[in-house]
Amino acid sequence: EIVLTQSPGTLSLSPGERATLSCRASQSVSSSYLAWYQQKPGQAPRLLIYGASSRATGIPDRFSGSGSGTDFTLTISRLEPEDFAVYYCQQYGDSPLFTFGPGTKVDIK
């Protein structure tokens, strides 16, 4: 079973700053099967990135994903007020079919 670890647990930044979120897998993950989601309080998750680096429809270009193997990164180039949320990485595998990381909370400094 592949375990995803996200760091940091909480990231305190100001609007306009750059956010770098890490997702590390316990075993190598196909880049095709790594996705990132944003979740705000009381809302369902929203797909941001799939295939490690492809932006989902309607996602602003300040969001970017990169990485391969066991290390993946979500970068928000300049934080907007609406970007303060929790971010999850997710991978697809054999068993379990899907695994989510524990999340990184980006809050306002």
Add this chain to the structure above:
Amino acid sequence: EVQLLESGGGLVQPGGSLRLSCAASGFTFSSYAMSWVRQAPGKGLEWVSAISGSGSSTYYADSVKGRFTISRDKSKNTLYLQMNSLRAEDTAVYYCALYDGYYYYMDVWGKGTTVTVSS
């Protein structure tokens, strides 16, 4: 517009049963695999179960295997999750989601329905 709407949540005693529904619209229902994901209060996301577009293949997390059953009804454009032998740790918001069968990401989510298991 693609939409998913969950229902069926509520308060149930430990050991009890509940059936969740997810009504789908705006797409060809049988063409897409679907999934249930849950989120316990104040916790992260946990994948629960998935089903292929045809319904012929089903998948479960170890935590629910043998207790939960996923199914779908093409005539009603509805996804189901039958939950039996419920435990306190099953308390969560349950989301249904469409997932892409090539890159395996979940790109459309419902708003969720809340299940509380308590005596």
